[in-house]
Amino acid sequence: MPGLVGDRDAFRLERVLGNLLSNAVKYNPQGGEVAVRVAREDGPGGPWLAGAKQIVAQHGGAIDVESVEGEGSTLTVRLPLGDAPSA
Numbered sequence: 001m002p003g004l005v006g007d008r009d010a011f012r013l014e015r016v017l018g019n020l021l022s023n024a025v026k027y028n029p030q031g032g033e034v035a036v037r038v039a040r041e042d043g044p045g046g047p048w049l050a051g052a053k054q055i056v057a058q059h060g061g062a063i064d065v066e067s068v069e070g071e072g073s074t075l076t077v078r079l080p081l082g083d084a085p086s087a
Contacts, residue, residue, distance in 0.1 A: 008059055008079070016052040020075055032072070046078070 046064040061079035
C-alpha cells in the first residue's frame with residue numbers, strides 16, 4: 001500500500017487533531033470510547049469546528065461529521081495525497 005505522505009503544515013494539522021480529540025473527550029460520556037484511525041481512502045472527500053474546517057480546507061481537504069444522538073459522532077478528516085495547493 002502506498003504511504004500516506006504529503007507536504008503539509010504539521011503545526012496547524014496537529015492543532016486540528018488536538019482540537020478534535022479534546023472535544024471528543026470533553027463531550028464523551030464517562031466510560032465512552034474515543035478512537036483514532038488513519039487510513040488511505042480512494043474516493044471523494046466530503047463541518048463541525050470552524051477553525052479546523054478552515055485549516056483542513058486550506059490543505060485541499062474536508063471534514064465530514066456523522067452524528068447519532070445518544071450514540072456519538074464520527075468525524076472524518078480527509079486530506080489529498082501529494083502536495084497541498086498553495087493558499
